[in-house]
Amino acid sequence: MARPLGPVRLKKASPVTLAIGAVFTILVLYFLIGSSAPDFSASRKASAASHPLSPPTSPFRKSTGGGKPKAPPVAHYNLNNVTITSDPLGNRENILLLTPMARFYQQYWDNLLKLSYPHELITLGFILPKTKEGNAATTELQKQIAKTQKSGPEKDRFKSIIILRQDFDPPLQSQDEAERHKIQNQKIRRAAMAKARNSLLFTTLGPATSWVLWLDADVIETPSDLIQDLAAHNKPVIAPNCFQRFYNTEKKAMDERPYDFNNWQDSPTAVELAKKMGPDDILLEGYADMATYRALMAYMHKTDGLRQETVPLDGVGGAALLVKADVHRDGAMFPPFSFYHLIETEGFAKMAKRLGWQPFGLPNYKVFFFFCLFLLGGRMLLLTGR
């Protein structure tokens, strides 16, 4: 008896098995084809650099193909065409947002995401110390970055992000408050901070940046139009007033108080004090035995004052600071040494002035600092010291 040709069906597959198989096939196909997971719009892809050796202020095309890598191209950058105007949005100017970070606060990141300036024009730069705390902050930061850049909506994704790790050890943080606030220790601490800021600035300031926004990692609340608002003044260096929301135990309610005392106008007393100092001594704000009588912007705030009001400044703080990239390109940096008896951000204001750029402040435009009962230590002492 002849047996018909063809396979013999030993066991019949159920439709359920088939359906599962189909689903798996689709998944496999999806991962094979659609593995270029974060999709970027054509305009973003067009502006990307073609080689990993390129300014980190723009993304680069990661070649998915193998083969021998090609020699990097000859890249032209015409800095005459980089505009810095009061209408950054209209001219599609690139912002470099720089943050030296020791701790990661979720509110900081959430506030960044809320910025209304187009994120495809914002490059973020971070520098973190290589300490236990810094490592933890880096992990947190990278988690949030992956969430935003890989799976977040495209409008939330930033143009590019640079994470740097410091190459020097932060000065020993003594737990003893009095020790920490000795002027000599303050100088060491701020010199380290200045080095971190400079390292971050000069390695990331590419040829396309128009504005540099310095925002401290503990600034957790800003108006969402911060960049547009500050740039609208078209000043070389401009600082909003930094406040802190805190729980007022007397009033039993949330309250606000001035926080950053590095924004000031010079006083004759301070000038006299500086004259008597040794070449490497620095003049610090907020020490009772060194009363400077400088006019602090923190105290110029009026609740009914105009938000647009500007005042010229001689010293600035780094909590929030918008700087024209040209100021930094001319060489204005954060001196890690005594520069006219000033250091770090205050020294930066002086250096900018030496280069012919006048810093300004906005006493009635507020940004807010992180508040935590356990973290009050440091700056509180500055407050009471006066």
Place this chain on the structure above:
Amino acid sequence: MLPFTSSGSKVVPRHHVSGYSNGYPRGNTFEISPHRFTPRGTTPISRRRKRLFVRLGIVAAILFLFGLITWNGGSVLSVLSLGLLSSSDDFQLETVRYYDLSNVQGTARGWEREERILLCVPLRDAESHLGMFFSHLRNFTYPHNLIDLAFLVSDSKDRTLEVLTESLEAIQNDVDDNQHFGEISIIEKDFGQIVNQDVESRHGFAAQAPRRKLMARARNWLLSAALRPYHSWVYWRDVDVETAPFTILEDLMRHNKDVIVPNVWRPLPDWLGGEQPYDLNSWQESETALALADTLDEDAVIVEGYAEYATWRPHLAYLRDPYGDPDMEMEIDGVGGVSILAKARVFRYGAHFPAFSFEKHAETEGFGKMAKKMQFSVVGLPHYTIWHLYEPSVDDIKHMEFGDTTGQWEQDKTKLQNIALQDKKEKEAQAEKKAEAQPAAQAPAQGQQKVEGKQEGAKT
């Protein structure tokens, strides 16, 4: 398989082991089919319908997926090739970069540790020197793929930019892979002509400060646009160096100093003395100069080599011994800009070329001062010499008139001062006219002649 072949059976097996029922030889094949086959009946209508639905579902899913990919800008080809063959425009965007700066500290043997160098070259109307410069570039023994090139072309009226681009593209397309350099950036920025280009004002003493400040700005713009987190070293090189060892990068690096410069001389025709110190900006600070600095205005800039400021500083250039140990080091305070090798860390921490009067100095000399202030080591190599191009210029003709080219600094000093005094008298009338237009501190110096050979690292 065949249970019937038990030896004890008396029954004749129905199927013989050696053959099929149809009599064909069986051979050694293995057979699993049942001996009798009952064809299946037709599938029930319900099951057929179910199967149809499943098939339709699969087709719909595939179509949907296909449509999704092609609609999002992917090509049909990339779908068909399952993403394994990626076409040239198929790429991923990498938006996040991570760098640990402690990996780029700069060590004495950078070429072994693959340390990247940023080579910075400021250019201005330099077309005629580019050929020579590129021959130096090709000859560098430091691995080319570890050298990133950055050029700043400013206020140029000749074909500097075109020639530069052509030369660089030629190198990157070279058949020899070892010639290819790393990242190459050409940066254009015009600062505008602050100083008149006629010889008198360009080399006059009063013009020096604004000129040096402008040069400093140019250098800072170049550096800030080109320095990356992956650089361990930064090398500044002027385009008009005529002779330098091919191994200069390794030679300077071996000293493992934060900032290091070689001695810079220039050859002269025999009738001018054969050779001459060129770069007088590398010097050690002197008491005289410090005292002088204290008397000057905040914005004044001390420029070496002018009789107005007799600083009596020991110059690297004048300490050269042609037979001396090329590895000998000398601590210096001001540096010249012809050839500076510095650790990138120096610039990362904030040292730059002051475009203002920093402790009465600007540009490269100010950079030396600032690096010192930041406690970096700044050294010069008095007996390791590179040679700057010699171009017979108006300066040299003047220099000839003054005669002395032996390079005896002390002798020069007295002569210079005499000459300067003479000149001053001659040009007094002229000076007074111009004095009103000059800043107070510089006014008395106006009108005097530059009397020493060309001094600056900065050329036009």
